[in-house]
Amino acid sequence: MEIKARGLTFDVTVSGPQDGPPVLLLHGFPQDHREFDLILPRLHGAGLRTYALDQRGYSPGARPGAVAEYRLREPEADAVAVLDALGLDQVHVIGHDWGAQVAWVLGARHPGRVRTLTAVSVPHPRGIAVALRNQPSQRLRFAYMKVFQSRIAERLLLARDGAVLKGMMRDIGPRAAMYAGAMAEPGRLTGALNWYRALSRGELADVGKVTVPTTYVWGDGDPAVGRAAALATRTWVEADYRLVVLRGIGHWVPEEAPQALAEVALARIGV
Template identity: 80%
Template sequence: MQIKARGLTFDVYEGGPADGAPVLLLHGFPQDHREFDLILPRLHAAGLRTYGLDQRGYSPGARPSAVADYRLDQPTADAVAVLDELGVGRAHVIGHDWGAQVGWLLADRHPDRVSTLTAVSVPHPRGLGIALHNQPSQKLRFAYMGVFRSRMAERLLLGAGGTALRQMMRPIGVRAGLYATAMREPGRLTGALNWYRALSPGQLAKVGKITVPTTYVWSDGDPVVGKPAALATATWVEADYRMVTLRGIGHWVPEEAPRALADVALARIGV
């Protein structure tokens, strides 16, 4: 369906029993709602109603041109507005990568709208910030962001038929082609990269302690997030908290380990 909110039009993909408890699915880069396809059958079988939101930059009707329009407070406000339009007061939130960042901000700023949070791959922003300050290895892991923020990023990532994008997502096999192909849409890759270009340390430093039940999923093969950042997250959750470590899995958890992620999410949701 298409949801009009905040002057933009978002593509939202619904599924599961109409009367099920709502679950908001928030994707990361360079994916879209489809990154959760492999966990949906389990969620729906458990009686949950899912809403996969293609976030700003990804939905064709939600691609503002200004980089500032991609600061994290904007997609966070989008998520709240979309829930409003859906008539959903509170939702369980599952977010991966950038979607996890939005999930953390939602839980911090709008705890009344978040029943539970399952954050995948990206830890609490303050825990991540501490690791970036104290751990040279974490800074090295984030070196790619300089490329993504550069003016040449679109050309590098889309060149040779999106070879760089496909290579980056090699662990998910043929599914990488879904996202590399989608990025050829006019303006889509620029919108997606603007999330990186708009990011500043000050945005993340303002996120406080989380007061909703939370599970953080970290995988020990993730090249993006190291163990110190993952462990630091516990300090920033005051509600019921669990950290789950997936062994031998990389960054693309919803597609590399869908069964394990579904188990974790269902346990957090409590169904």
Template identity: 70%
Template sequence: MEIKARGLVFDVHEGGPTDGEPVLLLHGFPQDHREFDLILPRLHAAGLRTYAMDQRGYSPGARPADVAGYTMDSVTADALAVLDALGIEQAHVVGHDWGAQVGWHLAARHPDRVRTLTAISVPHPRALLLALRVRPSQQARLAYVGLFRSPVAEKLLLAQHALALRLMLRPIGVRAEQYVAAMREPGRLTGGLNWYRALRAEQGADLEPVTVPTTYVWSDRDGVVGLTAALRTRDWVRADYQLVAMRGVSHWVPEQAPRELADAVLARIGV
């Protein structure tokens, strides 16, 4: 369905029992709502109502041209506005990659709107900033961000039949092709990259600890986030907390380990 919010139109894909507890699912780059498709049957069978949102830059009706429109404040406000439009006062939030960043900001700044948080791959922003200061290896893991912020990023990622995108998503196999095809849509790749271009050096440095029940899912073959940031995330949660560490899994947890992720989400929600 299409949800009008903040002068934009967001594609939101709903499913599950209409009277189930609401779950807001927030995707990352370079994917979209479909990255959660493999866990949805388990969530629906547990009686949950899911809303998987194509975020700013990905929904065709929500692609501002100005990079300044892609700040974390803006994308967090989008999620709140969609909940408002759906008439949802509180939701369980599940986010991966950039969606996890939005989830951390929602839970920290608007705890009254978040029942539980399951953040996948990306840790609490302040834990990541700490790791960047003390671990050169964490700096190396995020070196790609400079490329994604560059004005030639679109050309490089789509060159040679989108070879770079395909290599990024190689762990998820044939499912990568649906995202590669989508990124050829005019404006979509630029919209996704603008999240990186709007990134501030100390983004999240002022974020308060999270006070809602939280699970952080980290995988030992994640090329983006190292162990230090994963372990120190605990320092920034003042509520029931669990770190779920997956072995042999890359950054693309929802599609590479859907059964284990669904277990973690359901355990956090308590159904």
């Protein structure tokens, strides 16, 4: 369905039992709502109703032009406004990559709207900030962001039929081509990259502690997030907390290990 919020139009894929507890699904880069397709059967089988939001930059009707419109507070406000438009007072939240960053912010700033939080791959923003300050290895892991923020990023990522994008996501097999192909849609890749262009360390450091029951899922083969950042996240949750380490799994957890993620999320949700 299309949801109008904050002067934009967001695509939201709704599925599962109509009377089930609601779950908000927040995707990351360079994917969209489809990255959760492989966990949906298990969530729906457990009786949950899912709302998979294509975030700003990805929904065709939600692509503002200014880089400043992609600061983390904007997708945060989008998520709250979409919940309002859907009439959902409180939801379970599952977020991956950039979607995890939005999920952490929701858990910190809007605890009344979040029943439980399952953050996947990317740790709490303050955990990232600490690791960037103290761990040269984490700074090296994030070196790719400079490329994503550059003027040549679109040209580089779309060259040779999206070869770089496909290479980034090689661990998810043929599904990588699906996302790379979608990025050829006019304006979509620029909107997605603007999340990186708008990011600042100050913004990461501005996110407070999460006060809702939380599980953080990290693959120890993730090339972007090191162990120090993953472990630092515990400091920023003042509620029941669990760190789940998936051995041998990389960054694309919802598609590399969908069954494991589904079971972890259901354990956190409590169904």
